[in-house]
Amino acid sequence: MxxxxxxxxxxxxxxxxxxxxxxxxxxxxxxxxxxxxxxxxxxxxxxxxxxxxxxxxxxxxxxxxxxxxxxxxxxxxxxxxxxxxxxxxxxxxxxxxxxxxxxxxxxxxxxxxxxxxxxxxxxADEERFESSPVYLLDLRPGEDDIIAGMSKRRRPSLRRWLKEVEVATGRAELVDAFVKLYPPHMSRLGAASVYFFGDDALRRMAGLDSVVLFGARNEAGEIEAVSMTAVTAPCADYLFFAATEDARDHSVGLIWCGMREAKARGAEWINLGGAVKEGDGVGEFKRRFGATLTPTQCLKQVxxxxxxxxxxxxxxxxxxxxxxxxxxxxxxx
Missing domain, CATH: 3.40.630 (Aminopeptidase)
Incomplete structure (x- = not known):
């Protein structure tokens, strides 16, 4: 029936x-x-x-x-x-x-x-096609076990960063910094047009209840890097990272902060997104978190x-x- x-x-x-x-x-x-x-x-x-x-x-x-x-x-x-x-x-x-x-x-x-x-x-089966794969990270193990699953070079650098950097969490300040940092950061990366949003869209995204922001300061006390993670259960999504040209080394630590918050809020997985093209540095960066390259599907229907x-x-x-x-x-x- x-x-x-x-x-x-x-x-x-x-x-x-x-x-x-x-x-x-x-x-x-x-x-x-x-x-x-x-x-x-x-x-x-x-x-x-x-x-x-x-x-x-x-x-x-x-x-x-x-x-x-x-x-x-x-x-x-x-x-x-x-x-x-x-x-x-x-x-x-x-x-x-x-x-x-x-x-x-x-x-x-x-x-x-x-x-x-x-x-x-x-x-239907004939309407299903493979799309670009993404990197999924299992957040169910303990934090120490998740870090142990990262690449050998990433583990010590992350632990050192966590000891040395005071993480900024004030939302209003981080929203302002993100809106300022994001456009030039994406321009330096040569990102596709789909990743460029107006200031109003950036500000509205950054202010959402489902979004968490973490930042790092330079010696003058100014926010020089921000990560944005969307936290929904059971699968969170890493969204964006933006930084000055000299502050890109904060990326691993700030993204980890988003992962840790997602885990604390009940997310079992985090989707780190995919590579720009197969085998590039973006994909390798995500793989080193211990994430698994996972196929995705799309439907093409008439x-x-x-x-x-x-x-x-x-x-x-x-x-x-x-x-x-x-x-x-x-x-x-």
Whole structure:
């Protein structure tokens, strides 16, 4: 017997309803209304909404960006590690989602799934694709055991840093410092445009209840490095580190402070994110924490095949090839 699930959308203009829909669901910061509002409010190219499906025996949600296509729309998961999450009996979820997507007029959807919270009740096998892997660190062992699992070079340097550096925790000061330090730090790294946010978005993210900040001072007493970690159970997310050019050596210690706070607040895992490209220094930096490279999945779904084929034809791309950029008609040219 198929369980009929009721479906609806919740918008960012109703944060109370959004938060109520998340109640009882293990989730990440990317699922929370305040985080989504910080990044997605006021966009003219898309609107962020929360899809909710529920029955008496189960519930699932997924934040999506609805992107206009003349008289139609397609969807994608917004920035961060979100995707479908759910609890209970989710029988009928896949059917309910597809029916909803067709009723809403979606042509296609790209749905990135969280590496440790993803919902297996959604999507067909042929729609599942591997996405960029991330580094997950198990926070369940004791602190000494977690440090013992780090690389041989990292262990002594972290212990020395913890003895020598007084960690700053005052939120107001750290928020100001983070907003100031982040843009030039990312510019020096040559980061992609997706990682550049306006000052208002940075300030709103840094002020969230689910976010913890730790900082280090220079000899003049000024904050010269800040780490930002999102703490939700059971899986926290390391978000950002920003520093002056001469203060990058604080990164390990400040990120560790975020891990320790996440563990204290009940997180069992922390997602450190991935590498920029396979085998680069960013990935090696995360691996040395003792983290495990973990595959992630995305769903590439077509809800209106005729419309999808027509859009691909208009944009001179192969509608049959799902291995590359998706939807194919949105591929950068």
């Amino acid at each position: 198929t369980t009929e699930m009721r479906t609806r959308l919740v918008g960012l203009k109703d944060p109370a309803a959004w938060s109520a829909a998340l109640e009882g669901l293990p989730h990440s910061i990317a699922h929370e209304a305040a985080f989504r509002a910080a990044l997605d409010t006021g966009r003219d190219d898309a609107q962020c909404v929360l899809f909710v499906a529920e029955s008496e025996r189960g519930k699932a949600v997924c934040p999506v960006l609805e992107r206009p296509l003349e008289t139609r729309a397609d969807i994608a998961t917004p920035y961060g590690f979100g995707g479908f999450i759910g609890v209970g009996d989710l029988t009928g979820l896949d059917q309910a989602w597809r029916a909803f997507a067709r009723e809403r007029g979606y042509v296609a959807g790209y749905l990135a799934q969280h590496p440790s919270l993803s919902c297996s009740a959604i999507g 809800y209106d095949l005729q419309a999808y084929d027509a859009l691909c034809e208009e944009n001179a791309c192969d509608a049959q090839n799902r291995n590359g950029y998706f939807p194919a008609y949105r591929a950068p040219r």
